[in-house]
Amino acid sequence: MKKKNTVLLSTPYGLWILGFTVIPLLMILYYGLTGRDGALTFENIVLIATEENLKALWLSIRLSLLSTLLCLVIAYPLAMILRNTKFQSNRFMVMLFIMPMWMNSLLRIIAWQNILERKGVLNTLLELLHLPALNIINTPAAIVLGMVYDFLPFMILPLYNTLVKIDENVINAAHDLGANNFYTFTKIIFPLSIPGVISGITMVFVPSLTTFVISDILGGSKVLLIGNIIEQQFQKLNNWHSGSGLSLVLMIFVLISMALVGKYDKGERSAGVW
Amino acid sequence: MIDNKLIELVNITKRYGGSTVIDDLNLYIRENEFLTLLGPSGCGKTTTLRIIGGFESPDEGKVLFDGKDITKLPPNERQLNTVFQKYALFTHMTIADNIAFGLKIKKKSKQYIKDKIKYALKLVNLDGYENRMPDSLSGGQQQRIAIARAIVNEPKVLLLDEPLGALDLKLRQDMQYELIRLKNELGITFVYVTHDQEEALTMSDTIMVMNQGYIQQIGSPEDIYNEPENAFVADFIGESNILSATMVKDRLVNILGVNFICVDEGFGQDTPVDVVIRPEDIDLVDPKDGYLTGRVTSLIFKGVHYEMEVMAGGFEWLVHSTDMAPVGTEVGIRVDPFDIQIMHKPASEDEAAPVQEPESW
Amino acid sequence: MVNFRRFLQKFYLGLVFLFLYAPILVLIVLSFNSSKSRSKWGGFTTKWYSSMFANDTIMLALKDTLLIAVLSAFLATVLGTVAAIAINHMRKVPRTIMLGITNIPMLNAEIVTGISLMLLFLALDFNLGFFTVLLSHIAFNVPYVILSVMPKLAQTNQSTYEAALDLGATPLRAFFSIVLPDIFPGVISGFLLAFTLSLDDFVITHFTRGATVNTLSTLIYSETRKGIKPEMYALSTLLFGGVLVLLVLVNRLGKKSESKDGRKF
Numbered sequence: 033m034k035k036k037n038t039v040l041l042s043t044p045y046g047l048w049i050l051g052f053t054v055i056p057l058l059m060i061l062y063y064g065l066t067g068r069d070g071a072l073t074f075e076n077i078v079l080i081a082t083e084e085n086l087k088a089l090w091l092s093i094r095l096s097l098l099s100t101l102l103c104l105v106i107a108y109p110l111a112m113i114l115r116n117t118k119f120q121s122n123r124f125m126v127m128l129f130i131m132p133m134w135m136n137s138l139l140r141i142i143a144w145q146n147i148l149e150r151k152g153v154l155n156t157l158l159e160l161l162h163l164p165a166l167n168i169i170n171t172p173a174a175i176v177l178g179m180v181y182d183f184l185p186f187m188i189l190p191l192y193n194t195l196v197k198i199d200e201n202v203i204n205a206a207h208d209l210g211a212n213n214f215y216t217f218t219k220i221i222f223p224l225s226i227p228g229v230i231s232g233i234t235m236v237f238v239p240s241l242t243t244f245v246i247s248d249i250l251g252g253s254k255v256l257l258i259g260n261i262i263e264q265q266f267q268k269l270n271n272w273h274s275g276s277g278l279s280l281v282l283m284i285f286v287l288i289s290m291a292l293v294g295k296y297d298k299g300e301r302s303a304g305v306w
Numbered sequence: 307m308i309d310n311k312l313i314e315l316v317n318i319t320k321r322y323g324g325s326t327v328i329d330d331l332n333l334y335i336r337e338n339e340f341l342t343l344l345g346p347s348g349c350g351k352t353t354t355l356r357i358i359g360g361f362e363s364p365d366e367g368k369v370l371f372d373g374k375d376i377t378k379l380p381p382n383e384r385q386l387n388t389v390f391q392k393y394a395l396f397t398h399m400t401i402a403d404n405i406a407f408g409l410k411i412k413k414k415s416k417q418y419i420k421d422k423i424k425y426a427l428k429l430v431n432l433d434g435y436e437n438r439m440p441d442s443l444s445g446g447q448q449q450r451i452a453i454a455r456a457i458v459n460e461p462k463v464l465l466l467d468e469p470l471g472a473l474d475l476k477l478r479q480d481m482q483y484e485l486i487r488l489k490n491e492l493g494i495t496f497v498y499v500t501h502d503q504e505e506a507l508t509m510s511d512t513i514m515v516m517n518q519g520y521i522q523q524i525g526s527p528e529d530i531y532n533e534p535e536n537a538f539v540a541d542f543i544g545e546s547n548i549l550s551a552t553m554v555k556d557r558l559v560n561i562l563g564v565n566f567i568c569v570d571e572g573f574g575q576d577t578p579v580d581v582v583i584r585p586e587d588i589d590l591v592d593p594k595d596g597y598l599t600g601r602v603t604s605l606i607f608k609g610v611h612y613e614m615e616v617m618a619g620g621f622e623w624l625v626h627s628t629d630m631a632p633v634g635t636e637v638g639i640r641v642d643p644f645d646i647q648i649m650h651k652p653a654s655e656d657e658a659a660p661v662q663e664p665e666s667w
Numbered sequence: 668m669v670n671f672r673r674f675l676q677k678f679y680l681g682l683v684f685l686f687l688y689a690p691i692l693v694l695i696v697l698s699f700n701s702s703k704s705r706s707k708w709g710g711f712t713t714k715w716y717s718s719m720f721a722n723d724t725i726m727l728a729l730k731d732t733l734l735i736a737v738l739s740a741f742l743a744t745v746l747g748t749v750a751a752i753a754i755n756h757m758r759k760v761p762r763t764i765m766l767g768i769t770n771i772p773m774l775n776a777e778i779v780t781g782i783s784l785m786l787l788f789l790a791l792d793f794n795l796g797f798f799t800v801l802l803s804h805i806a807f808n809v810p811y812v813i814l815s816v817m818p819k820l821a822q823t824n825q826s827t828y829e830a831a832l833d834l835g836a837t838p839l840r841a842f843f844s845i846v847l848p849d850i851f852p853g854v855i856s857g858f859l860l861a862f863t864l865s866l867d868d869f870v871i872t873h874f875t876r877g878a879t880v881n882t883l884s885t886l887i888y889s890e891t892r893k894g895i896k897p898e899m900y901a902l903s904t905l906l907f908g909g910v911l912v913l914l915v916l917v918n919r920l921g922k923k924s925e926s927k928d929g930r931k932f
Contacts, residue, residue: 045749045754045765046765051787056780056786057771106683123918127918128684136883137867138891140690143690146706147693181687238774241776242776242777286774
């Protein structure tokens with residue numbers, strides 16, 4: 033009876049993920065490995081090796097690594113401060129750092145365009161202060177800034193969540209046994225926060241690696257990332273096969289990065305990110 | 307026992323927000339003593355321990371260690387170690403790494419550390435657990451590791467914050483004996499926090515009963531149990547009959563309209579007092595021999611003794627006895643003079659906990 | 668010394684805060700700018716707040732955005748809650764497989780998810796439009812609902828459900844009167860999460876919308892080159908302000924119920 037119920041309950045969702053997760057991915061695999069004539073080919077995969085595409089992929093990897101690192105460096109002290117300080121409502125303080133996500137993300141990136149433009153807000157301010165102008169719009173630097181901006185909350189949240197879970201007495205115990213603040217941090221606090229670091233890294237790295245919106249808006253059309261290349265294959269060139277082939281390559285990179293990161297994750301998927 | 311004050315708390319006051327958790331507390335702890343801070347939750351006992359450990363700093367007053375002022379010294383520079391509530395083991399490290407933590411900081415040699423781990427694990431009866439992870443251990447085992455982790459550092463004082471609180475009854479009793487054994491083997495001072503009066507009576511050399519930030523009484527377990535200084539202590543330590551009474555004159559107290567002979571003096575004449583009589587100190591006798599007569603209203607078999615309630619003189623007396631009297635039996639109540647404990651009445655309802663200085667022992 | 672450290676900490680929080688809110692400030696300022704140019708200040712005006720209601724394109728996009736967000740969040744919540752319960756009852760191996768597949772849309776690149784769904788719809792000869800966008804949003808929302816509900820299910824005491832059956836309730840009744848109230852916080856947070864994700868989504872909508880339907884995100888994207896209509900700034904400011912008010916209210920309520928438990932923080 034019970035077993036029958038479980039089967040009955042799981043059927044709709046089973047069919048759903050078959051139809052909307054598994055089959056769509058198989059379609060990418062199919063298109064990626066066939067040509068317009070339907071014959072099996074690796075042409076679409078090999079397409080990644082062209083100079084332009086390889087350059088875009090390499091740039092994507094570098095920029096997303098950099099933005100992930102920056103997010104970690106900015107978010108860790110922030111999460112520590114939020115953990116250690118008693119505000120009137122800590123939950124509300126954390127909310128304040130997450131709230132920007134409720135303004136349309138495209139608009140916020142566009143606002144950065146406004147700020148960073150040659151005659152934009154930032155340069156107007158710099159001019160008022162008699163400082164040299166900063167021209168980073170349409171450069172990789174602007175893209176990294178956009179990535180850090182857009183994905184920083186995804187780093188803050190899991191970090192904060194693992195850090196608040198560390199029992200204050202565990203930290204006290206380390207002090208009690210003679211550890212100073214630095215030693216306590218390196219031997220106790222940081223190792224215990226690894227699950228949060230890991231989910232933060234995946235939550236920032238993958239979207240950074242695969243974005244085409246941020247590079248589109250803040251990079252002009254001058255800087256192409258792998259996401260832009262794939263998007264163009266579908267929306268401009270209408271070439272599903274080559275687009276799927278490049279998507280497969282991108283997926284492989286996502287998988288590799290997750291496997292690398294997962295090696296340090298001891299099977300603890302912190303589900304309670306929200 | 308050497309009469310040497312190892313730790314001294316002088317005029318300690320601690321406030322959180324608007325409320326005073328500890329109010330002008332004075333206390334000294336002698337070398338090699340097993341001192342228990344006993345009291346209900348929120349009485350300030352854990353805060354007192356944390357002030358000694360250095361995890362809280364007092365708003366007023368000083369902490370002296372071996373005569374030196376350590377009030378401002380951070381915990382990592384104090385010569386004492388703590389066993390925390392719920393153990394606070396480092397879950398990402400093996401048992402060996404947990405125990406070695408303090409020794410590595412002190413830059414001890416590898417061989418020394420190895421020997422120490424082995425010795426400590428043997429001491430807490432967990433030989434061979436070096437490479438296990440804390441999560442794979444039971445609560446009782448984790449507790450022993452927490453103790454081992456603290457004692458390898460050879461502290462002069464071990465602070466224990468309700469260390470047995472999370473264990474079940476049987477394990478708790480076993481651990482009580484273990485702790486006494488450990489203390490005797492190590493010869494160090496234990497400061498122990500608990501809300502469990504039985505635990506306190508079993509293990510301590512000295513018990514300090516606290517309530518609402520004040521010391522209620524300090525003394526040996528026997529003193530605390532047999533001669534509670536006020537109604538709070540009497541009520542908190544063991545079961546008791548607490549009655550309002552009048553001290554007629556020295557050695558004579560009027561309880562429920564009947565004069566009882568007692569051994570206390572110096573309360574003056576016709577002074578209202580509180581009287582404590584332990585349930586096991588009440589003798590049930592033939593009605594014609596009793597000071598008071600009454601009727602048994604309930605009877606429960608408790609294993610070691612019977613627990614009875616006797617309605618006499620308008621008061622429900624709790625009586626423990628190995629002899630039983632069925633419900634409805636007419637009985638007489640007798641109490642020996644030295645089993646009647648007379649206490650001053652608190653000045654008012656709010657001051658049910660007057661300041662008691664430690665000079666009382 | 669301690670005070671200096673406190674000051675540094677506050678300063679750091681303020682700095683990150685500024686970084687996160689600077690663009691929002693810019694958008695709010697632009698929504699009151701009477702000049703259509705986004706780089707010149709032409710004086711204060713509230714005209715965009717009234718003219719946005721007359722802008723059919725924006726209003727239609729707003730309507731579709733909200734409709735898709737509500738519908739997809741609701742359907743994803745129903746599907747996800749049922750799925751979570753089923754998964755919770757599964758044996759280890761099928762459970763691992765189900766959860767593994769569930770995780771894919773969350774971990775995979777959005778662009779790949781969008782493309783894969785587009786390929787599916789085109790292969791099935793669906794006309795890309797409102798319906799395909801709705802289906803896609805349900806697809807990427809369901810995992811988040813499951814993720815929110817599963818932990819609550821794990822905390823639920825199985826014997827309360829059995830007690831309800833024992834007392835004569837039908838399984839369905841036992842579910843609605845016993846299990847659902849228990850996991851309701853998880854269901855609600857799953858719904859809210861799905862709603863906000865759907866509201867803000869661009870990439871997946873971009874690939875599955877065809878040319879017939881626009882959400883606010885896709886409308887904004889198509890306007891990036893030509894220049895964003897100031898009405899859009901006004902609308903976003905209003906939406907953001909709405910969320911802000913909602914959050915403060917929720918926080919107030921949360922505080923009240925917290926203090927009822929006697930907790931201080």
